[in-house]
Amino acid sequence: MAKSLHNLLPQEVLSLAIAVETRNAERYDTFAHIFGSYNDEATALLQEMRDEELEHKTVLEAMYLNRFGDKVCDIDESDVDEVVEAVDVDSAEHLIFNDLTKRDVLEAALRAEEGAREFYISLSESEQDEELLQLYRRLAAYEEGHVAGIKARINQIGTEKGA
Amino acid sequence: MIRDTDKMQLRVIQPEVYPPPDRTDLFKKFPWLSKLAKMRAYPNVLVIPNLVMFWIFLLAGIFGSPAGNRNIMIVFIWILWWFGLITVLVPLGSRSWCTMCPLPFFGDLVQRRAVTYVRKGNSAGTRNQLFGKLRVWPKKLSNIWLQNIGFLCLASFSAHLVTRPMATVLMLGGLIVIATITGYLYRQRVFCNYICPVGGFLSLYSMTSTVELRSRDKNVCKKCTSKACVAGSDKGWGCPWIIYMGKLERNNYCGMCTECVKSCPSDNISLFWRPFCSDKILKGYDEIWKAFIMLVLAMAYSIVLLGPFGKIKDWANIGEVGNYKGFAIYVSILWFAALIALPAVYYVAIRLGRGFASKGLEATGDGAAPSMKDLFIRYGYTLVPLGLMAWIAFSFPLMMVSGSYIISIISDPLGRGWNLFGTGEFPWTPFHPDWMAYIQIPCLMFGLFYSLKCGHELALDLWKDNRRAVTSIIPLAILLTLVTIAFLRMYTG
Numbered sequence: 292m293a294k295s296l297h298n299l300l301p302q303e304v305l306s307l308a309i310a311v312e313t314r315n316a317e318r319y320d321t322f323a324h325i326f327g328s329y330n331d332e333a334t335a336l337l338q339e340m341r342d343e344e345l346e347h348k349t350v351l352e353a354m355y356l357n358r359f360g361d362k363v364c365d366i367d368e369s370d371v372d373e374v375v376e377a378v379d380v381d382s383a384e385h386l387i388f389n390d391l392t393k394r395d396v397l398e399a400a401l402r403a404e405e406g407a408r409e410f411y412i413s414l415s416e417s418e419q420d421e422e423l424l425q426l427y428r429r430l431a432a433y434e435e436g437h438v439a440g441i442k443a444r445i446n447q448i449g450t451e452k453g454a
Numbered sequence: 455m456i457r458d459t460d461k462m463q464l465r466v467i468q469p470e471v472y473p474p475p476d477r478t479d480l481f482k483k484f485p486w487l488s489k490l491a492k493m494r495a496y497p498n499v500l501v502i503p504n505l506v507m508f509w510i511f512l513l514a515g516i517f518g519s520p521a522g523n524r525n526i527m528i529v530f531i532w533i534l535w536w537f538g539l540i541t542v543l544v545p546l547g548s549r550s551w552c553t554m555c556p557l558p559f560f561g562d563l564v565q566r567r568a569v570t571y572v573r574k575g576n577s578a579g580t581r582n583q584l585f586g587k588l589r590v591w592p593k594k595l596s597n598i599w600l601q602n603i604g605f606l607c608l609a610s611f612s613a614h615l616v617t618r619p620m621a622t623v624l625m626l627g628g629l630i631v632i633a634t635i636t637g638y639l640y641r642q643r644v645f646c647n648y649i650c651p652v653g654g655f656l657s658l659y660s661m662t663s664t665v666e667l668r669s670r671d672k673n674v675c676k677k678c679t680s681k682a683c684v685a686g687s688d689k690g691w692g693c694p695w696i697i698y699m700g701k702l703e704r705n706n707y708c709g710m711c712t713e714c715v716k717s718c719p720s721d722n723i724s725l726f727w728r729p730f731c732s733d734k735i736l737k738g739y740d741e742i743w744k745a746f747i748m749l750v751l752a753m754a755y756s757i758v759l760l761g762p763f764g765k766i767k768d769w770a771n772i773g774e775v776g777n778y779k780g781f782a783i784y785v786s787i788l789w790f791a792a793l794i795a796l797p798a799v800y801y802v803a804i805r806l807g808r809g810f811a812s813k814g815l816e817a818t819g820d821g822a823a824p825s826m827k828d829l830f831i832r833y834g835y836t837l838v839p840l841g842l843m844a845w846i847a848f849s850f851p852l853m854m855v856s857g858s859y860i861i862s863i864i865s866d867p868l869g870r871g872w873n874l875f876g877t878g879e880f881p882w883t884p885f886h887p888d889w890m891a892y893i894q895i896p897c898l899m900f901g902l903f904y905s906l907k908c909g910h911e912l913a914l915d916l917w918k919d920n921r922r923a924v925t926s927i928i929p930l931a932i933l934l935t936l937v938t939i940a941f942l943r944m945y946t947g
């Protein structure tokens with residue numbers, strides 16, 4: 292049975308954060324596959340976002356190794372009730388109208404990263420032991436960095452034609 | 455980008471928690487339905503018998519009587535099928551006709567090289583193996599304008615189509631050829647999404663339907679990494695209508711083929727029963743023009759086929775009467791009314807409403823009024839319930855007056871004087887024509903009621919203030935009421 296994030300141990304939380312990045316990379320990959328050849332720019336961006344998620348994963352893995360060594364902790368998104376961060380397009384009909392843009396992709400990424408940040412912030416304000424709270428704060432700060440990065444990219448393409 | 459309307463406003467009247475309490479999960483209530491939908495043989499168990507019927511009708515059209523009321527093709531397609539489609543299948547079954555429609559069968563066959571078997575692979579953005587050229591449909595045509603124009607063209611010749619079997623043979627034969635060629639050249643159901651003239655109005659009126667296919671738990675969809683509903687899997691083909699079920703919010707483009715039900719790895723898709731007119735979001739000019747066209751055609755058909763205007767009937771009936779000048783006048787009026795006159799009157803109503811409702815808005819600091827573009831497209835939905843019910847009101851007399859042909863034609867499908875089941879001599883017997891008004895008036899009033907109700911909900915959503923919302927739709931409500939009165943006058947004399 293799935294459990295709540297509130298009941299996880301610090302090691303499980305970090306392990307889950309790694310799994311979330313992996314799954315998001317998979318989701319980007321799936322969307323890139325689905326939208327491939329409809330819109331090359333949007334597809335290339337989806338692939339880029341996939342690679343970024345894999346980079347995030349590597350950073351989190353280093354964090355995990357530093358803290359918990361090589362002790363394996365098997366936990367995945369499906370083991371918890373909540374959705375931490377899941378990138379998703381905003382419309383069921385993008386393929387029909389062939390209207391997915393780079394901006395749509397970045398906005399989808401932003402929603403996911405903001406969701407994750409809010410999630411970790413809310414957890415860091417809950418009643419937990421200090422070690423876990425520290426971890427949540429670090430994860431929230433980490434996601435904040437991603438949010439800022441994506442916002443900057445959205446601003447950058449804001450004036451691009453057809454974005 | 456969500457087409458022509460403001461992205462932020464589209465969510466508001468969609469339920470946030472899914473399924474909301476007013477939905478009933480039919481797959482849970484009737485597990486056999488879920489089993490049926492997951493069978494690989496479904497929906498071909500419906501399509502193939504339909505295809506056989508379709509060929510029989512085509513042959514009857516070619517070799518049978520050229521008189522429409524003595525040919526099974528005309529009687530079954532333009533009376534029985536049309537009546538069943540508009541009065542039952544669309545309002546109660548959404549695009550369930552598309553589930554069993556034989557037209558795309560050969561196009562699918564060319565693409566899949568299989569009838570029930572699913573091929574795993576990696577083509578055209580899916581996890582299936584597909585064949586043919588698999589091109590992407592041009593972006594400029596990725597809308598329903600072709601369907602709008604196609605339907606208007608067919609409608610212009612409707613009087614000819616419903617009386618001449620050969621004309622219907624050519625039309626249906628042509629559609630099946632186009633569906634097969636586009637199936638070979640382009641990926642998935644390009645024909646259904648962008649070309650099929652029937653698909654256009656099914657798409658519009660399926661929004662009112664009391665059933666929907668949706669994912670049960672949106673969080674499961676968010677977490678899903680395979681997106682097998684749209685990408686396909688070894689269990690099912692990627693959605694032929696290229697819909698992503700994880701975000702599906704309206705029925706318009708779901709052909710209810712149940713491939714996603716089969717391929718979803720989380721068994722997260724179900725058929726829901728829901729209130730009438732649950733989808734209320736039109737998203738583009740192509741969609742709202744579809745609503746204009748359908749409403750004008752409902753009126754035009756009522757005038758030509760049911761009304762007392764002999765001259766107009768003659769103009770429309772080019773095949774039999776051959777009055778080319780009259781026909782040109784009829785077609786010009788039809789196209790002008792559908793593409794320009796009704797949209798213009800509607801625009802004025804929206805503009806007036808916006809003007810009234812936004813008085814003093816800046817002074818009170820309540821923010822800006824919704825844009826004309828948003829209002830024009832969003833309020834367009836008010837034409838949908840009324841349009842559907844006008845079509846239903848039009849179709850009842852058709853069935854009641856000419857339905858008795860069905861009984862005789864079963865025994866004599868080609869109009870050759872056969873009497874296969876002993877009903878060949880059944881006389882033409884109109885069924886209680888005196889009851890018609892009692893059916894048509896409630897139909898139209900029901901449509902008007904829903905149009906106004908939905909209009910109010912849409913207005914509230916846009917204006918966030920009841921007084922302004924009501925004020926903004928008053929001119930539109932007057933227009934809709936006048937249209938209803940025009941229909942009532944037409945039907946009740």
Ligand code: SF4
Pocket residue numbers: 551552553555556557558633645646647650651652653654656709
């Ligand atoms: S869209 Fe047209 S061709 Fe396609 S399934 Fe529906 S009715 Fe048939």
Ligand code: SF4
Pocket residue numbers: 669674675676678679680681682683684699700717718719720721722723
């Ligand atoms: S495959 Fe199923 S769970 Fe995944 S997105 Fe589609 S409907 Fe949702």
Ligand code: SF4
Pocket residue numbers: 667683692693694695696697698699707708709710711712713714715
């Ligand atoms: S979403 Fe697509 S695959 Fe699912 S039933 Fe509708 S048309 Fe078929």
